[in-house]
Amino acid sequence: xxxxxxxxxxxxxxxxxxxxxxxxxxxxxxxxxxxxxxxxxxxxxxxxxxxxxxxxxxxxxxxxxxxxxxxxxxxxxxxxxxxxxxxxxxxxxxxxxxxxxxxxxxxxxxxxxxxxxxxxxxxxxxxxxxxxxxxxxxxxxxxxxxxxxxxxxxxxxxxxxxxxxxxxxxxxxxxxxxxxxxxxxxxxxxxxxxxxxxxxxxxxxxxxxxxxxxxxxxxxxxxxxxxxxxxxxxxxxxxxxxxxxxxxxxxxxxxxxxx
Amino acid sequence: xxxxxxxxxxxxxxxxxxxxxxxxxxxxxxxxxxxxxxxxxxxxxxxxxxxxxxxxxxxxxxxxxxxxxxxxxxxxxxxxxxxxxxxxxxxxxxxxxxxxxxxxxxxxxxxxxxxxxxxxxxxxxxxxxxxxxxxxxxxxxxxxxxxxxxxxxxxxxxxxxxxxxxxxxxxxxxxxxxxxxxxxxxxxxxxxxxxxxxxxxxxxxxxxxxxxxxxxxxxxxxxxxxxxxxxxxxxxxxxxxxxxxxxxxxxxxxxxxxxxxxxxxxxxxxxxxxxxxxxxxxxxxxxxxxxxxxxxxxxxxxxxxxxxxxxxxxxxxxxxxxxxxxxxxxxxxxxxxxxxxxxxxxxxxxxxxxxxxxxxx
Numbered sequence: 001x002x003x004x005x006x007x008x009x010x011x012x013x014x015x016x017x018x019x020x021x022x023x024x025x026x027x028x029x030x031x032x033x034x035x036x037x038x039x040x041x042x043x044x045x046x047x048x049x050x051x052x053x054x055x056x057x058x059x060x061x062x063x064x065x066x067x068x069x070x071x072x073x074x075x076x077x078x079x080x081x082x083x084x085x086x087x088x089x090x091x092x093x094x095x096x097x098x099x100x101x102x103x104x105x106x107x108x109x110x111x112x113x114x115x116x117x118x119x120x121x122x123x124x125x126x127x128x129x130x131x132x133x134x135x136x137x138x139x140x141x142x143x144x145x146x147x148x149x150x151x152x153x154x155x156x157x158x159x160x161x162x163x164x165x166x167x168x169x170x171x172x173x174x175x176x177x178x179x180x181x182x183x184x185x186x187x188x189x190x191x192x193x194x195x196x197x198x199x200x201x202x203x204x205x206x207x208x209x210x211x212x213x214x215x216x217x218x219x220x221x222x223x224x225x226x227x228x229x230x231x232x233x234x235x236x237x238x239x240x241x242x243x244x245x246x247x248x249x250x251x252x253x254x255x256x257x258x259x
Numbered sequence: 260x261x262x263x264x265x266x267x268x269x270x271x272x273x274x275x276x277x278x279x280x281x282x283x284x285x286x287x288x289x290x291x292x293x294x295x296x297x298x299x300x301x302x303x304x305x306x307x308x309x310x311x312x313x314x315x316x317x318x319x320x321x322x323x324x325x326x327x328x329x330x331x332x333x334x335x336x337x338x339x340x341x342x343x344x345x346x347x348x349x350x351x352x353x354x355x356x357x358x359x360x361x362x363x364x365x366x367x368x369x370x371x372x373x374x375x376x377x378x379x380x381x382x383x384x385x386x387x388x389x390x391x392x393x394x395x396x397x398x399x400x401x402x403x404x405x406x407x408x409x410x411x412x413x414x415x416x417x418x419x420x421x422x423x424x425x426x427x428x429x430x431x432x433x434x435x436x437x438x439x440x441x442x443x444x445x446x447x448x449x450x451x452x453x454x455x456x457x458x459x460x461x462x463x464x465x466x467x468x469x470x471x472x473x474x475x476x477x478x479x480x481x482x483x484x485x486x487x488x489x490x491x492x493x494x495x496x497x498x499x500x501x502x503x504x505x506x507x508x509x510x511x512x513x514x515x516x517x518x519x520x521x522x523x524x525x526x527x528x529x530x531x532x533x534x535x536x537x538x539x540x541x542x543x544x545x546x547x548x549x550x551x552x553x554x555x556x557x558x559x560x561x562x563x564x565x566x567x568x569x570x571x572x573x574x575x576x577x578x579x580x581x582x583x584x585x586x587x588x589x590x591x592x593x594x595x596x597x598x599x600x601x602x603x604x605x606x607x608x609x610x611x612x613x614x615x616x617x618x619x620x
Contacts, residue, residue, distance in 0.1 A: 098591040115282040116313070124316035126353045143589045162278040162311025193344050194311065 006069030007032050008165050008197045009054060014063035016046065016053050022061065023049055025223045029216055033164070036191055036198040038208050038231070040246070041218035047201045048092070050218065051167055054199070056084055085113065088158030088166045092173070094150030096142040096157070102129070103138040106156045113161060128156045132186060148179040155183075159190075165197040166190075172207045184210045205249060217243055268295045270321075273306035276314035285317045292321065297330050305336025315344055323350035379603075386581045387573070390512055393505050407510035408517075415476045415511075416518030420525065422475070426467050427526030431533030434458055439541045448541045452548050453555035455534035460560040464527035466612060469571035472519055473604040477579035480511055481600035484583025485593040493584070508580040512573065519572030520565040527564060567615055571608045578604040 007030035017023040023046035031037050039047050052058045054065055056072045065072040067083045075083060096105045103125055110121045129135050132152045137145060145153065151171055158166055171187075172180035184207055190196040202208060208215060208231050215234060217227035219242065227234050227243040235247035245252075270291055276284060292300060302321055310318070322332050322345070337345070363371070438451045484507055487493055493503045535548045543551075582600040586592045 098589060110278065110313075114278050114313070116278075116285065117282075120281075120285050120316065120320065123320055123353055124313050127316050127319065127348065128312055130348070130352070143587060143592070159312060160278075162313050164311070193340055 005033065006066070008035075008068060009199065010066040010069070011054065012064045012066065014050075014053065014065065015061040016049060016058070016063075017061055022223055023220070024218060024225075026063075027218075027225050028063075029225065029228060031197060031199060033197055034191055034195045036187065036200065036211050036213050038212040038215045039199065039201045039218065040203050040208065040215055042203075042220065042246075045218040045220040047203075047218060048169055051089075051169055051199070051201050055087055055089055055167060056080055085109075085161060086163055086165060088155075088161065088163035090151065090154040090158045090166070090168045090171060092169045093147075094142070094145075094154035096145075096150060096153055098142050101139050101141050102134065102145070102153050102156075105142070105153060106160050108157065109161045125156070125160065128159060129153075131189075132156050133182060148175045148183075151175065152183065155186075159196075164195065165199070167199045167201075169201045171200060172202060172204045177206075180204065180207060181210070183207075187211050205247065217246065267299050267301055269301045269303060271303045271306070273308075275309045276307060276317060277309065277311045278313040281313045281317055285320070288317070288321060292324065292326075292332065295330075297327060299330050300332045302332060302334045303336055304334050304341075307337070307341075310341060315341070318345045319348055323348075323353070325350075382585075383577065383581055386584075387577050389504060390508055390577065393502070393509055394513075404510070408514050411511050411514035412518050414479075415472065415514055416521060419471060419475055419522060423468055423471055423522045423526050424529050426471055427464065428529040428533040430463050430467050430526075431455060431459055431530035431535075432537050434463070434530075435534035435537035439537065443541065448538075448543060449547070449551055451538065451541070452534070452543065452551040455538075456531065456552045456556040457560060459530040459534065460527055460556055460564050462564070462612070464530055465523045465564045465568040465571060466608070468519060468523040468526045468568060469575065469608045470605055472515070472522065472572070473575045473601055473608065476515070477575040477600045477604045478597040480576060480579030481582035481586075481596040482593055484508075484580055485586035485596040488584065488586045489588065489590065489593060503584065508576075508584070511580055512576045515572035515576035516569050517572075519575070520568040523565055523568035527561065563615070563619060567612065570611055570615075574607050574611060575604040578607060 009031040011027060011029050014027045015022060015025045016027075027050075039050060041047050049058060053060050054072075056065070060073060064074070067086060070079070070083060072080060072083050096102070097108065100108065103122070106125045106128060107121050110116060110124065114121070116124070126135065126138065129138055132155060134149060134152050134156060137149055137153070140149075142150065142153070155166070155168065155171065158168075168187075172183055175183065187198055187200075188211055191198065198211075200207075200211070212231050214229060215227065215231045216225055217234070218224075219226040226240050227238055229238075231247065234243050236244075238244050238247075268291060270288055272284065272288070274280070288302075302318075304318070307314075318334060318337070318341075322334060324332070326332065334342070334345070435451060435455050438454045439448060442448050442451045442454075484493075484503075487507070493507075496503050496506055531552070535545055538548050539545070579600040582596040582603070586596045
């Protein structure tokens with residue numbers, strides 16, 4: 001790894017929210033090449049919004065997002081779209097284009113942004129689909145896919161342009177344990193072999209412990225990052241009770257509700 | 260890029276091979292392979308800095324093609340983890356051509372479309388039959404509540420009044436004007452009243468109303484029920500023991516039978532009014548228009564138009580609801596259902612109008 005290279009994603013003093021409602025204030029963290037970072041937090045803590053802000057779909061209220069050292073917030077339209085192309089994004093439901101089949105969906109960014117031959121593109125797409133165990137589904141339409149297949153096709157499309165950074169929104173939510181474990185294995189293998197960086201929004205504990213180097217936990221009450229560290233360390237040694245509670249999957253104490 | 264020594268062709272790959280840079284490298288490498296079908300090829304990959312998945316596909320593409328023994332392609336100097344990724348795949352794995360959309364001939368397409376329409380008509384007839392059956396079964400009086408029917412009637416009928424008035428009025432104006440211009444050449448202006456009267460009452464009042472309702476209401480029925488289907492709300496209703504046909508379709512069907520003839524009657528009135536207004540410019544007064552009209556049309560003409568409107572109402576509601584109930588999966592399917600409802604109901608309305616014209620002449 002190149003030590004002098006700037007972080008792949010750098011979030012600086014970010015304030016994010018909708019109008020008056022601030023979800024996160026003064027948040028800063030860096031994600032380095034080859035890291036697998038998980039963003040977690042309870043429902044409504046702004047995990048998905050943070051991801052959309054990092055991609056540049058939401059304007060932050062204050063602060064800055066740097067992609068490979070270049071500001072996404074201050075970038076012009078053309079520069080912004082070039083930076084966004086560095087980031088492969090998988091949306092919660094896969095977000096496949098309904099009028100294209102799986103192979104055409106994954107090939108879509110290649111069709112738009114490269115001058116490869118059709119045979120070359122098809123080969124690259126098929127190798128990707130094979131990697132994600134989707135080879136048999138290449139000619140199916142999105143409407144014919146199950147939830148897990150939609151997600152894997154979404155990941156394949158996010159990866160098609162060779163993005164070195166993938167942002168996955170709830171990749172294992174709603175998947176059966178075997179499929180979810182396969183997906184975790186795929187993520188680890190992509191990191192190991194292609195040094196892909198991952199930012200994963202999830203709250204599947206098993207998946208977090210399986211893949212994450214670092215977990216960043218958001219808290220809606222204090223509107224801040226309340227934890228940033230290795231998942232196992234946070235579970236056992238965090239000074240914050242809510243973090244330990246989350247990682248140990250414990251319910252709220254009953255006395256809290258009675259008061 | 261390629262140098263030849265002895266009988267071995269060597270290809271040098273260097274730098275970053277990614278989605279952005281791969282296209283020319285890929286093409287020239289493949290060209291080298293094709294130009295030297297009988298000679299061994301050595302690909303020197305030791306100076307590659309970075310590859311992404313496109314670069315991997317390129318490397319794999321170089322070694323997967325079948326070549327005679329003694330003319331193999333060999334990749335040297337590739338970082339070991341990349342090498343294992345390239346060699347993980349069986350060269351024959353991606354050999355079969357991509358199954359594109361199967362091409363369908365023109366005749367086959369016509370045949371399929373015809374078969375589809377016949378199946379659809381049979382389905383729709385069965386559906387209307389099921390609806391009629393549902394009207395007469397005992398549980399209906401509880402299921403299709405009067406409140407639901409009136410709600411739909413308000414949306415379908417009352418809220419459509421302005422647009423039906425506008426369309427009906429303009430239709431009368433246009434008819435009278437076009438007919439008047441021709442009739443004036445023969446000095447037969449007064450008979451324009453007969454033409455406008457018969458056309459509006461028997462045909463256009465009901466037909467234009469039906470087209471407006473198909474666009475406004477038929478599409479809405481399909482979209483509402485379709486969205487509920489996509490959200491699995493229909494399944495939820497069924498598991499509560501409620502029949503979606505009784506619960507969702509009957510109120511809409513009953514409201515449409517009730518309301519479309521009323522709208523058609525409004526369209527008749529304003530259509531005649533528009534015709535009468537235009538006729539004053541041809542020196543036919545309101546009174547002349549009125550007396551001529553009484554001689555030209557009968558109550559039967561009016562009733563025929565209204566009966567047709569009731570049939571149109573049933574058809575539009577049934578097609579809309581049926582489209583909604585047969586919606587596929589996903590949000591795009593809702594849009595397709597709505598489109599289909601409008602197209603199918605307008606076509607069916609005109610077909611039914613044709614039958615009426617034949618059997619009542």
